[in-house]
Amino acid sequence: MSDAPPTAGHDPAARDAVPSTSTKLVAEALGTFLLVFGAISAALFSADFGASENGTSLGIGFVGVSLAFGLTLIAGIYAFGPISGGHFNPAVTLGLAAAGRFAWRDVPAYVIAQIVGGLVGTTLIVLIGLFGPGDWLAQAQDGGFASNGFGELSPGGFGLGAAIIAEVLFTAIFVIVILGVTHPQRGTAGFAGLAIGLTLTLIHLATIPIDNTSVNPARSIATAVYGGAEPFLQLWVFIVFPIVGGLLAGFLHRALFEKTPAPPAQKEARTR
Numbered sequence: 001m002s003d004a005p006p007t008a009g010h011d012p013a014a015r016d017a018v019p020s021t022s023t024k025l026v027a028e029a030l031g032t033f034l035l036v037f038g039a040i041s042a043a044l045f046s047a048d049f050g051a052s053e054n055g056t057s058l059g060i061g062f063v064g065v066s067l068a069f070g071l072t073l074i075a076g077i078y079a080f081g082p083i084s085g086g087h088f089n090p091a092v093t094l095g096l097a098a099a100g101r102f103a104w105r106d107v108p109a110y111v112i113a114q115i116v117g118g119l120v121g122t123t124l125i126v127l128i129g130l131f132g133p134g135d136w137l138a139q140a141q142d143g144g145f146a147s148n149g150f151g152e153l154s155p156g157g158f159g160l161g162a163a164i165i166a167e168v169l170f171t172a173i174f175v176i177v178i179l180g181v182t183h184p185q186r187g188t189a190g191f192a193g194l195a196i197g198l199t200l201t202l203i204h205l206a207t208i209p210i211d212n213t214s215v216n217p218a219r220s221i222a223t224a225v226y227g228g229a230e231p232f233l234q235l236w237v238f239i240v241f242p243i244v245g246g247l248l249a250g251f252l253h254r255a256l257f258e259k260t261p262a263p264p265a266q267k268e269a270r271t272r
Contacts, residue, residue, distance in 0.1 A: 019083045021106075025113040027084035031076035032117030035069070035088050036222045041125055042068035043146040062208050069213075070201030077193035086193070089216040090114055091246030095175035098250025100258060101182075111218075118222030126226055147223040147231035148214045148238040156209035163211040164241050170203045171215040171245030172252075179253045214238040215245070 019027070042065050049059040060068075077086040085102070087093045090111040096102035122145070129137035140146075144153060150163040158166075177199045181192040188195060200215075207213045214220045220238035224231045 021109070024084040025109055027080040028087060028110055028113040029117035029120070031080040031084065031086060031088040032114040032218050033121045034076045034079070035072045035216075036118040036121030036219055037124060038072035038075075039065065039069040040122060040146050040219075040223060041128075044125060044129075044140050063205065066201045066204035066208065069204050070197040070199075073200050074193050074197030077196060081193060084110075088114060088117075088218070089242075089246075090218055091171050091216060091242040092175060092178060093246075094243055095171075095179070095246035095250035098247045099175075099179050099254045101179065101250075114218040115221055118218040119225065122222040122226055141226055141228060144212075144231050145223050145227035146212065147227035147235075148212045148220050149231055149234050150211050150237065153230060153234060154209075154211055158210045160237065163237055166207050166210045167214055167238065167241035168245040168248070170207055170213075171242040172249040174199055174203060174215055175246045175249035176253055179249070179257075183257075211238075215242050217242055 042060060046060045047062075047065050050057075073088065076088055080086055080088075085096075087096065087102075087110060093102060093107055093110045093114070097104050097107050126137065129140060147153070148163075150158060150160045154163070174196075178196055180186070181188045181195045203215055204213045207215075217239040220235060220242075224235040224238075
């Protein structure tokens with residue numbers, strides 16, 4: 001989750017192994033693809049699968065979908081994080097840049113790669129749906145294709161204000177956790193991916209009823225493209241406010257926890 005991959009160190013061989021920019025972008029696209037393809041597949045194919053002969057639900061429901069988002073993110077971080085930093089989310093990339101952990105000049109390319117990866121994910125779901133039973137694909141699209149939404153498109157009937165507050169706050173929490181567990185000195189190194197994935201699971205458990213949980217503009221764009229006119233018209237909320245939350249978290253974390261220690265001479269002068 002940082003600008004430099006973990007393999008980059010003081011060893012010359014490690015420096016030679018630093019991925020190229022194109023390799024990092026491919027990794028970001030693949031990681032975002034994995035997140036969107038895996039989690040949205042769970043939401044569309046498995047969430048409301050139906051009931052068995054004795055009436056027991058066979059669907060995974062909100063809990064299963066929440067776990068799907070967390071598990072796919074964990075897998076992506078460990079598979080592609082050492083190459084690209086494992087952002088897979090424009091709000092995370094911007095939050096890391098705001099915190100001074102990622103170069104602003106690299107943000108546009110990362111965001112484009114993430115959007116492309118997400119769109120490939122939902123496009124492949126559509127291709128699977130073309131060979132589905134009956135009118136499965138038409139029904140999935142009529143139902144919004146797991147898009148985010150408020151008002152009539154909210155699973156729990158929550159309005160625009162609720163969606164805005166939820167997206168800003170929960171994206172900020174997500175980015176704060178990422179910045180904390182990946183800190184060069186205070187971070188948890190090998191357990192960072194697990195902590196980040198479980199945080200995303202928690203966020204979905206809390207907010208799916210509000211607006212189907214975004215906290216990731218790439219995920220929202222990928223589903224809205226196939227969700228019909230209404231989800232597409234509401235898409236701006238799930239682009240703007242996760243980014244606002246990510247930027248707020250980055251700037252706050254930098255101000256509160258990333259302060260540069262004063263040089264010894266300045267410290268001595270202050271004590272006189």
